[in-house]
Amino acid sequence: MPREIAIFGVYMPTLLPLLAATAAVHWSLDSVLARIGFYRLVWHPSLFRLCTFIGLYAAAGLYLYR
């Protein structure tokens, strides 16, 4: 994947659209986990969510810059 991307003629780092994509993935994952009651087993749900998000985004970034 290219590290920079042009959207409607605007040149931007690919990390930016990746951020939006990761946010969408995280949102849906999050609602699935909430629906099956997974968060009742977690000590600090919001920390868990934050870390899941960081993990997903870092994975996407590694895929890009590897």
Next chain:
Amino acid sequence: MSSPTALRFNLADALRNWARQDGLAWIFVFKTIAASFLALWVAFRLGFDQPKTAMTTVFIVAQPQSGLMLAKSFYRIVGTLAGLAVTLVLLALFAQYQELFLLAMTIWIGLCVMGAAWFRDFQAYAFVLAGYTACIIGFPGVLHPEAIFQIAQSRVSEILLGILCTAVISDAFFPQRLSPQLLLLVRGQYRQFVEFLQHAVAAPLERTVTPADQLKFVNNVLVLESLRASTLFEDPDSRVRTDRLRLFNTDFMAVSTTLHALQQLARRLRRQGRTQSLAALRPLVDALGPQLLHEGRAPAMAAEAVDVAAQLSAYRHQLRHDVHAAHQHLAILVTPEELLDFDCTAELLEQLLSELHLFTASYAALATARGKAERPAPDFVLHSHWAEAAVTGLRAVGAMLVVTGFWIFTAWPNGAGAATIACVGCALFASSPTPIRSVKNMALGFGVGMVAAYFCAFHILVHMDGFLLLCMGMLPFLMVGGWMLTKPQLAGIGAGFNLMITGAVGPENIMHFDVPSFINDGLSQLLGIGVAGIAFSLLTHHDPRAVQRAFAGKMRQELVRACQEPLQRLPHAFDGRIRDLMRQLGNLPEADRNLLLMCALSVLELGDAIIDFRRTAAMPLPAVLKPAVRQTLRSLMRGFNKISAENRATALASNTSLTQDLQAALRYQALRGSERDTVERLQRCLRRIHAVVEDDDWYLAFRGLATSSGPEEKHAA
């Protein structure tokens, strides 16, 4: 008493108390300051043009509870992006013509402020921020059109950075959750209502809902709705629960409206001396009380409510049977008219019971059930008045025209700052109940903040070197501002104070210590907020008579809407809007308020009776009766459109004639079973409408409010 142990206990108690109240407040203060320094540090590291924007953003979005904070951030991001898009388009169109560009910006800001006044709660934030972003990108863009893309990109990054830092810090460290608060509120709401019903039952049919009680219930309904909307962002669990909460709230509104209508009917029966009907009703009402209790007390937990819901459901058949028996018994004792009155009241009692059952069931379902709600949960509808929103928008346009005009024609170098602050002032307080006081507080905060910022920048920071010392130098000032944010009376001053400190001290990549430009900046911000304040005080109702008249007009309009809007969304939309109006009444001084509250309650009763009437009329009905039904609705509507003694008499007369038609139909026509039911129910609905319209207690007051033509009349009288 003064033994060492007692002393130690007191000390421990005091410490615990402190930790529960002030301790939480200080956690919030330090979290906010930490978020602002984090944003500043990241902005420095990434080499943004104006790191102070990121820091300011943190103070704009900071809220003591994390749920409210996340909700605000979400809408703020949406608003920021919308403002960015519009400003870029406007600049592309008008970059060469400063005046045209500023005019277009002014109109856009007016639209944003209008949106902020039309939607309340969190959607309003998106509009406020759309206007604000347009200002901080667009106004520098006027001066440097060639650099607009660079400016836009860095400002938006700084704002988003500020939002994200606040969200992360506030959510991950010592989060203060809204969900427990919501749970407490739901429990309290249910318990209070059951206790209240017990009272009403203990003094059968006599105690009426006082305005203060009603106002408390109304406030709870609206607080619950806004908490529901914001916990949506906080807690994945509440995303699952949100439909149930909405259902709980809707059911609560229905049940409290019915209770009020029932009490009003009983009051009228009492006044007319209908002792036999009242005597027949009393055992029915008395028997209702024990059905609400679980082992002799109000159910404290949602789980206990399951049993109560089952009890209520079982009791419905019993009540139906008892009502029938009482009807047969009364039929030989009293006149047909009085029998009709009894039937109306008994019907309402049955309605109250079935609504109580639904209410209890949805309360119980909050704790136990998972997945989707059993019934569709209607949206909560707030009362929005387009004319008022338009006036608010025009007010912002006026203020912006004055400031930008002054800026352009005097070539004032600090005009952009003043215009931005005027926009923020107009938008932020568009939906505030007491805008003038809020603007004054903010201006006061700016004034105090300016003195403090001067001291901070030119006596402390000049001696400091490096990021850590910069933070330490600003810390005490930010602590004072943050502490004020946590006190409701000082919150406005605190917000102004913090904005001024971060804006005026303005940590930059290369610090400039320039006293004249500092004073110019500060004065321009004071001037901006001043113009916003003047706009508010010129274009707001001050005269209490005019405020009362405006409220009466809105209620009249709601009644007209109850007569003609499509039926499927009506009952809860009408209930929600009237309740929203009633909450706005809570901001008025007590003397003006009670009369209006009484009117609002009667309007609620009347509107619900009309909606019932319309629903019943939509059921199978002999064709000959339909024109008369429509005629009655029309004459009622005319009576609400223009309140006068004559229109009221016409409405009452057409109501009576329809009643006679219905009676004739019952007596002489061969009706099918379902048609007979409909006609009988129509008769009862008409009776309820008639009783409310006929009631002089509120109607004369309402007419007085709706038709008075302001202060001149009072002088003439």
